[in-house]
Amino acid sequence: IFSDDNNKTCQLFTGHIGCGKSTELIRLKSELEQHNFHVVYFESSQDLDLVDVGISDILLAIAGRISESLEAVNIKIQPGLLKNLLTDIIKILNAPLELSAEFSIPGNIAKITAKTKENPQKRDQLREFLESRTSSIVEYINEEVLAKANQELKRRGKQGLVVIVDNLDRIGNKTLPSGRTQPEYIFIDQGSQLGGLNCHVVYTIPLPLIFSSEIDSLKQRLGNGVVPKVLPMVPVQFRNGSECKQGMLLLQQMVMARAFPSLSEKERLNCILDVFDSPNTLDKLCRVSGGHIRNLMALLFSCGLKTKNPPISYESLQKAIKEQRNSLISVVQEEQWELLHKVKHKKKIVAMNPEYQQLLRSMFVYEYRNDDTGPWFDINPVLAEAEELKT
Structure with a gap:
């Protein structure tokens, strides 16, 4: 996909929050750099308020990060129309920001972003000005930033430019005045703008979007028909309830590597009793995590707080599980228990139903892809032991 014959692609990557997407993207960055690509990776949450974000906010953040990365390798961008746009923005914000004689795109975008991130009123004011100009913003970025970047990078022998925008899967699900949710507006209604940048781009997107009735529109506008890549849970069991030994072994190694990073895999397993009172405790920890990496680490950390010495x-593990379960139960709505019962017994969801999508978003339900029958779903194992799901 990333080749000289293909100078522009747009790919989508998703999965449950905390399942390891950022780790995979950072690994992708490293591999692409080894293949002589110039890679710009950034976490959008550092630049944007993801609870309230617009398409123009994302485009400006991308322009700033690309320009910053190019300046770091002494590729200077001389903007014209983009400079005029940023000057207009500063006037609209009526902010005490100065455009230096040596104009810096990343410097001024960073100032604008900081100003609007701390002031919702200014953010709305700026968005009202920019939302009708998104096509022009894409055009300015392509002509004044990416054209120069692609030309100079090729001259230096680089394979091309790849931009990886992480954490957009965390965009808030609030409903806009139009009736569309924020992710629907950004990725579907305005998807062609995100897909219009003349370079290779990888975006993370919210997992429920791939179960939307508009998934085909999403693929065409953003990914040129390419199916979004999904990073599922590490399987701890199969659909029929039998244990997935390979998945359990991987999770056990992940835990034991925290204690003994320099030992071999075999040697670590010989040290289980140095960390846990029995192998069953480690098995229980891995199984109840559901294969969700962040939850696995959170439970391990909680156990550590409850244990003075290994x-x-x-x-201690049971207490940590109970605490996490009580926290989950407290936010489950009454009508959601019936849906959870259905998922528990049928191992599937009604993909286009917003109520089921909310179960995924809240991580009450996990998606798995570890057999030949397609994706299947199950209750978060911490929640599955709730009394409400036993009756």
């Missing part, structure tokens, strides 16, 4: 006891 080994971690089964009782």
